[in-house]
Amino acid sequence: MKKPNEFTREHVLYLRKQQSATIFVNAMRIIILVSFLLLWELLAKFNIIDSFLMSSPSRVLSTIKNLIIADNLWLHVGTTLYETLAGFFIATFLGSLIAVALWWSENLRKILEPYLIVLNSLPKIALGPIIIVWFGSGVKSIIFMAIIITIIVTVITMQNAFLATDEGKIMLLKSMGASKIQILIKLVIPSSLKSFISCLKINVGMAWIGSIMGEYLTSRQGIGYLIVYGGQVFKLDLVMASTVILCILAGAMYALVALLEKFLIKDK
Amino acid sequence: MNTILNIEKISLSYHTKQGEIKALNSISFDVSDGEFIAIVGPSGCGKTSILSIIAGLIKPSGGKVLLFGNEIEKPTESIGYMLQKDQLFPWRTIEKNTLLPLEIHGLKKDEDKRKNVELLLKKYGLWEFRKSYPNQLSGGMRQRVALIRTLASSPKLLLLDEPFSALDYQTRLSVCDDVYDIIKREKKTAILVTHDISEAIALADRIIVLTKRPSNILNIHYIDTDKSVSPLKRRESKDFSSWFERLWRELNYEKA
Numbered sequence: 001m002k003k004p005n006e007f008t009r010e011h012v013l014y015l016r017k018q019q020s021a022t023i024f025v026n027a028m029r030i031i032i033l034v035s036f037l038l039l040w041e042l043l044a045k046f047n048i049i050d051s052f053l054m055s056s057p058s059r060v061l062s063t064i065k066n067l068i069i070a071d072n073l074w075l076h077v078g079t080t081l082y083e084t085l086a087g088f089f090i091a092t093f094l095g096s097l098i099a100v101a102l103w104w105s106e107n108l109r110k111i112l113e114p115y116l117i118v119l120n121s122l123p124k125i126a127l128g129p130i131i132i133v134w135f136g137s138g139v140k141s142i143i144f145m146a147i148i149i150t151i152i153v154t155v156i157t158m159q160n161a162f163l164a165t166d167e168g169k170i171m172l173l174k175s176m177g178a179s180k181i182q183i184l185i186k187l188v189i190p191s192s193l194k195s196f197i198s199c200l201k202i203n204v205g206m207a208w209i210g211s212i213m214g215e216y217l218t219s220r221q222g223i224g225y226l227i228v229y230g231g232q233v234f235k236l237d238l239v240m241a242s243t244v245i246l247c248i249l250a251g252a253m254y255a256l257v258a259l260l261e262k263f264l265i266k267d268k
Numbered sequence: 269m270n271t272i273l274n275i276e277k278i279s280l281s282y283h284t285k286q287g288e289i290k291a292l293n294s295i296s297f298d299v300s301d302g303e304f305i306a307i308v309g310p311s312g313c314g315k316t317s318i319l320s321i322i323a324g325l326i327k328p329s330g331g332k333v334l335l336f337g338n339e340i341e342k343p344t345e346s347i348g349y350m351l352q353k354d355q356l357f358p359w360r361t362i363e364k365n366t367l368l369p370l371e372i373h374g375l376k377k378d379e380d381k382r383k384n385v386e387l388l389l390k391k392y393g394l395w396e397f398r399k400s401y402p403n404q405l406s407g408g409m410r411q412r413v414a415l416i417r418t419l420a421s422s423p424k425l426l427l428l429d430e431p432f433s434a435l436d437y438q439t440r441l442s443v444c445d446d447v448y449d450i451i452k453r454e455k456k457t458a459i460l461v462t463h464d465i466s467e468a469i470a471l472a473d474r475i476i477v478l479t480k481r482p483s484n485i486l487n488i489h490y491i492d493t494d495k496s497v498s499p500l501k502r503r504e505s506k507d508f509s510s511w512f513e514r515l516w517r518e519l520n521y522e523k524a
Binding site for chain 2: 191
């Protein structure tokens with residue numbers, strides 16, 4: 001790498017232009033958020049919108065503060081986070097494993113194809129009552145909901161990634177006398193790494209859908225529970241506050257996956 | 269010279285739902301130690317299939333292939349296969365790419381073989397790039413890495429399936445020289461499949477011309493150009509253009 005003072009004038013100008021473009025984008029992001037919050041707050045303050053129905057940033061903040069003081073915010077956050085992460089990891093692991101099996105056996109793939117299509121198209125929430133009967137009302141059912149919503153997408157995404165492995169590279173390994181397991185480990189899995197990361201990103205969203213939907217159906221605690229409860233007793237402050245917390249958590253989880261991506265994928 | 273490879277009356281049919289396609293009718297030829305053979309023929313005549321059969325990747329419908337007198341039934345480390353694209357794994361460093369055949373053969377800990385790869389990397393100017401990734405190298409260098417990977421398991425016979433076809437013309441000529449030089453210095457026997465007549469004449473000691481499907485051997489030519497000069501220089505000789513014309517006519521007649 002050259003040091004900045006070795007660059008030509010033209011290149012320095014180019015770099016500056018790039019830098020100011022980044023600053024502009026970041027500044028606009030912050031401006032949008034701040035003006036949205038400000039507008040919301042002011043409209044509520046001057047009674048242009050009904051803060052009973054629409055809440056306001058200050059009411060959201062005080063609701064969160066009250067939740068912390070009442071000492072049950074962490075209970076709700078912890079419960080939902082546990083359900084989401086459990087669903088996310090179990091579904092990603094099992095889904096990838098099933099995808100490997102489907103890559104391995106063409107017959108299995110052909111046999112299971114119609115079942116996968118139906119399961120993928122089926123709105124999983126329709127299985128809610130059955131799940132509750134089987135697993136009882138509570139955390140177990142919610143995790144199961146998160147798993148079935150996430151796992152089908154994982155199987156389909158990873159199976160497609162595995163099957164898209166470069167035929168020429170497979171032939172190269174075969175010409176070296178590689179066994180199927182060697183082809184899987186040396187080629188198919190590493191070449192699917194990028195797809196795996198995008199799959200993780202999709203799964204973050206899927207697992208949250210699963211856990212919140214599960215909590216809507218059956219729960220005594222959790223962020224989804226707070227939202228449903230807030231809606232039922234018309235405490236819109238609570239609904240808004242819970243939604244904000246949800247946004248922060250989901251965003252943070254996505255950011256972690258993006259960080260993992262930076263760490264794992266070096267051959268850009 | 270000793271014969272190392274015997275191809276005895278191999279035939280091959282492809283089966284699809286639409287029916288059966290006979291690709292190879294009956295192909296027989298021998299290859300001597302240190303020889304450079306080129307196979308040319310009309311497109312779709314099953315040139316690549318011959319290499320796949322020799323490599324042990326597909327079974328012929330009839331006939332057999334003997335390497336040092338032993339029938340080939342599955343891929344062996346005595347044969348190195350070089351494909352159209354370099355097929356380097358982008359997530360592996362140059363060194364790790366060249367060590368791939370040793371890993372596959374379970375020879376990762378074989379110090380002699382590792383030393384051999386190290387030596388090849390040093391000898392052919394890739395040692396300082398051993399920790400680089402393929403995308404940091406030019407097309408020509410990548411092809412050289414692919415050749416060293418092919419040589420890693422110390423094969424006796426190299427199969428080259430249009431290894432230069434993915435390169436632009438300039439690079440192609442110099443990589444062609446480069447690869448030829450390495451193959452000769454390492455004293456390897458090679459079979460090249462190509463659709464490029466001039467490439468075949470520039471490289472080969474012997475050119476096998478195939479007929480269209482179902483293929484037979486139409487002709488075998490001993491190319492008598494001066495072997496002491498590089499393939500690029502050979503393209504300038506007078507014999508070269510007469511050979512080119514002859515083969516071109518032969519193939520065109522075959523197409524009609």
